[in-house]
Amino acid sequence: MKKHLPGIALSLFIAALATLVANWIPGDIIGASVLAIFIGIVVRLIYYNETLFNEGVQFTSKRVLKFAIVLLGASLNFSIIMQVGGRTVIVLIFTLFTAFFGGYLLGKAFNVNWKLSNMIAAGTAICGGSAIAAMAPVIEAEDGDVSYAISSTFLFDMLMIVVYPLIGRLLLLNDTFFGYWAGTSINDTSSVVAASFAFSEAAGEIATMVKLTRTLAIIPTVLVFSSIYFRRKLKQPNKRKEKVDLVSIFPWFIVLFVLMAVLNTFGLFTPTLVEFLRMISRFSMVAALAAIGLKTDLKSFSRTGWKPFIHSMLLSSLVAVVSYVVVALIIG
Template identity: 70%
Template structure:
């Protein structure tokens, strides 16, 4: 009870910010700014104006770590591996090239700009897969700093804002088909809400295709998190004080990702009813908003200034590369 009392103020504050963010999202036209991103920015602003660490820290820490992991677990219940069969091999070909571009280009740009590997790869994951959700899923397994998490999400979000406006215009100017536009937007715009906003602005048919493609792309979270979990564990073993640590399945395959995969599997074989799956997805989205509000509350604006402009340039160049590669590959495979 004492532990709960200590966590309550920070948890309630993060939840209150989440509610405000959801309300703002429903009011804003177009719904192209997701409530999770809004919550993070509100949290950052609140931290800059008023924050009492001794009162709020425990609850904010709980929300940013535990609530985040629970949100990722519930997200699995809304994923269905069988959708890969529905969108076909062409989608997988496009996704293969965009994933290679994002992570390969991210590695080179990270080295060029001398950005720490955690931030660089979170930007790459956000660009390659699904923006904030991928970054949030990857952050716990590599023990990323909250400031880097905020920076990575901010970087990919700013690019998305421009793409939501530009994509429909470019699509109309180039007289793209609904199918071409749906594949292109679904494989190259970062955040799910931005994909939906841009593609449905072009046409309803393009929006439906893009949504299906984006769901397939989201499944890449599973192998990405497992790979980076193994990479980070190997790096820890190289440290002098970690040499005696034994390899364990739990360290290579974090428990919350195991639960995420389990729920995705149960949903794929139809053991989770559609109504329950939908409810779990909604719960996952709101818990993610709470978690990102907490991450915002833990982020000091001065950290952004210390990090500098290079990660933003990194994200813009990388996202632009993915846009171009996606367009080229879609033109070839369709």
């Protein structure tokens, strides 16, 4: 505990600070998760004693992150798919395919590493930072890549909060159309809420419901990439010679995550308990991302370069266009 406590305490302090600042900023413009990463990076630049903090920061960035993801499952409910209808699911299938297939092609074109490219695709396809954070432990992503992926998707979201309502009014979109479009194409939940409610109250309610449905895609996405990463490890020359232990590398926390979602779907959690678990999950994830920020060296950003950022902007723009077209064809 003596080795872990300083790093854990520092991560929790940054998480609390980021949460306070995020609540102080009006309109949910910037989430606590993104703030925590940036504060962590700044703290590392100013003063960071590796001997004192590393053990606890490592624990928070790995173990606490998995704990947060497990609790996140309690806020998911499969029955919401029935509420939004089959047409929404069709739109989501198109946008998910666009994000992951388009992300694969752009990753190849810009020579972006496999892990970073797919985290950007997951953040674009599903729900920004939460999806990236959920995927990171499964594919054993580098902390610098996690920070980069969340930062790049966040910057697009900030732009869309302003641009989406303007485009909606210029094109004379109705509330239903705009709600489906924003809910299926803007990355982070807070950004969806900010942009859609800026357009209208009705559009905001529709967009929020659609976005909650989209968040459910975390489950199959993480399971699929867990399988893909396992197969990729088997193909490594050093792994062929040694026996790979499936039990040790299987992401068991995802099983608990799915179990929590199933229990909530069957109504075994009260609304009060769900809200409490969601609150704990959010703060734990903010603390974990603060720890990731503390572990991120800005030199790694400069080494990564601008190509992943361009990759993220192009992919998010592509998803926005495809979403608009599919909503026009399916929803009308």
